[in-house]
Amino acid sequence: MSVIRSIGAGIGGTFRKRRLLLYLWAVNVVFALAVAAAPLVLIQKELGHSLLGSSIGVFDIPWLGEMVLKYQEALPALAAGLAVPALLFILLYVFLNGGILGRLLDREGPVTLAAFLSDCGRYAGRFFRLFLMSLVFYAVLFGGLLSLVSAGLKPWLEGARTEWPLLILSNLRFLVGLLLLSIVHMVFDYARIVIVADEERRAFRALRLALGFLKKRFFRAWALYLLIFLAFLAGTALDLVVSGRLAGPSTLAVILGLVWAQVMVVFQIWSKALYFSAQSEFYRMHPY
């Protein structure tokens, strides 16, 4: 029951601190504009005056073929232009995570930009060290554990008489990878919560404490994590249904499409906040 109560309290927390979503949405929009500006200009330049622009689909392979031909020299630069902002965005969120958790855990405190940024700054160093530690975990996960899983499955895969074992085992491996990844994410979420909730000064000790906390109630904590993930998947599925219905050519459909897209971005940001909020509640409910 503590899992459900944590999620309920977490949802309440995110609604109370909804201004946080506004800040994070603004960050997302600004960053996305920086990344997408050049491609958007390109789309406008290539299609804005062309009659093709009236009928082209979202994923138009023939037109993409034309663009590859026309801009093939620029493709490496474009790829770098996407990879660098991606890395920067991750680092930016290492910084922002402190503000999100700081404001969520300060139950009565206001969500002002100053307080938010103050929390971002307060925890930035420790969160960055945690981020570096998480890279080691990812390396172990992808380089070690999943290789072991693959090695374990190899005899079945190599001796397969039909495609079925490949299909089943490769998806099993994917599922195992996904679950292990969720555990790594969860461990580091709790390490961040320990830092903020207990004002833990040392990142490594926070990680150790988080592991100790999870050791005692691993499955409940994991169930909580996976339930939120399922909610996120449900939202994504809803997006697939709704956005398909907003593909019409009318002005209203274009406006609704824009609004819906931003609603979904806010939903994704809210999911992230909900992870922190619900897990913080769970942590609070189980002092040790």
Add this chain to the structure above:
Amino acid sequence: MNKPIGSVRPSAILIPLIFLLCAPGRGQEQPPDPAQAPVLRYEIWADLDEVNKTLRGREDIVWTNRSAEPVGDMVFHLYWNAFKNEASTFLREARAETLWSRGAAPRDGEWGWIDVTSVRLADGPDLTPTMEFLSPDEPANPDDRTVMRVVFPEPVQPGDTVRLHLEFHSKIPRTVARSGYYRNSFFIAQWFPKPGVYEEGRGWNAHEYHQNSEFFADFADFVVHLTVPRDFVVGSSGKQTGIRVDEERGKTTYTCRQSMIHDFAWTAGDRYIKVERDFVADEEVTAEEYERTAELLGLPLEEVKLPNVRMILLFAPEHRKQIDRHFRALRAAIKYYGLWYGPYPYETVTMVDPPFRTGSGGMEYPTLFTAGTRVLPSRDVLSPEGVIVHEYGHAYWYGLVATNEFEEPWLDEGFTTYSTGRVLAVAYGPGAQPVSYNRIPLNSIFRMPKLFDFELNRAAAINIARFDPVTAWSWKFYNTASYGANVYMRAATLLETLERLLGEPTWARIMRTYHMRYRYKHPTTADFIAVVNELAGTDMTWYFEELLFATHDFDYGIASVSSLEKPRRLRGVFDVDGKKEEMTSKRIEALESEAAADPDGPAPKEYITTVVLRRFGEARVRGDARVEVLVRFKDGSTETRFWDGQDRWARLEFVKPVQVDWARVDPQGVWLIDANLANNSRGVDGLRKNVVRLMIRFFYNVQCVLQSLSAWS
């Protein structure tokens, strides 16, 4: 027990016989015209050792010298030696491949090869001591063992026949380039010593086995005896005409025969299930379709009638639910290729769902082809339909027209890819693009656009023109990607463009004539161009020079469109009645005011519309062809102009009482090969709603990607 024939009433035999004679028969082999009788006859005995993965074979060859010159030797392909070691031309090229390789080298212990242990003339002399390996291609590779030559004691005189007896022993590779085995499933292709094609004045045409090459051989009559374990199911080229069981050895020998084919492939395995159905022409083709085809082609109705064909499917048990999909696609292919190009001339076609991990999918052989599917296919995606229609289609180009795939691969792959697109479009419409993860189709979750093959082909075609001409020899392309995209997609796109340029009736007759005229022959690109010129009624050689033999982009477009109000009066000094008179701005204003005050109102405004056309690519239209330009004005009126397209740009001007709305080159969409369709049109208004929607979606996707990255922080 069968009744002896003497106990049956004569009518019981006669009536079915009359029916049989009247009913449309299965594809009958064409009566061998003496001039077209095959150059070769083979009888081959092959014994499969499924434990050691070897083949032991004997081969009798009868070859007739149809040239006007004496021939002193014979050159054979020994394709499996390409998989013998890394010194072969095939594996050297695979290693050097920069992008991706069609033939990765076998792993240790999995090499394959063929040893010819004896070559004799049927009347005695042993030619084995004269055996030598050749390296006919550049750069020379003396280590290659895929081309072998023997020397006759006496040259074979024109019109004479030589009979040879060969013995060979092969190690079956663990699947390279669609030949090989996995567990107890075998796909055996390019497996027997096969003579090259003798060309008068040029000698034997027999190239090494290259990474990007397929094959070339002469038409022949085949009789092949295949001995395999008793529990194996066998599929092969031709028709199975005999089965003999050897209880003692636990083996069965299948005898297969086929006339007028140029290769023979077979497969055997213990997991196959065999299903046979008939293509019944009268059920598949309506009278109206026959009439329409006959009219289109300008042929008598009888000439477009199709024969029945026995369809044989060998499939893996896990694909049982896809049997109907396979047969439906094959029926569509038999119908449309038959109607368009000519009736299928053989009695059978064998479709093989390739055994798991034999890597033998998607390949053509005479009267047999391999398809390929997944245990979880997607309903919206035309797979396996696409590969079935494609591989069956090779029967018409590689199989019957039999061009040289080493030297002119586009004549097979390009024609087949083009034809595949046409059949799929007519039989199925556009297909959804596949999206899957870990072999699980996701098309029901993600709505992918449905596209015709010609659209996909074009996307690849426009990106590859600068690398190689379509007509390059198969192993002389820049890399495998250039080979594939040029020979398949660009060639198909050029044929589709030519069809649009010449119009359906002319094009249909060109394709039919080319196919039927060169059935059982080995035509070249020049022969095809000659047929085009003959039936198009105009010299189209320029089209091939600009687009097939050259490496030019074709791209005409609109650079700018604008309308400016035409001034009623111009400023400056004018000669009026022998005097110099200046028209000043002030005077113009005064005259305009006067005109406005006129009870009839001012003269209507006029606009000068300027459309600037550009030739962005190197390729140019020539001959009778012109670049069509359609200009639409705000009142809905249109004007059409034609540009010869020779210069880099041209300016068109129109004076009309309305402003321009948009201009478009190639409004009929003839030039599919155009590298940029977006610049083919230009309107005066700015952002379109649909473009805004596209930009919103793109921006949203960027936002989502960024947000998902935050999980890694």
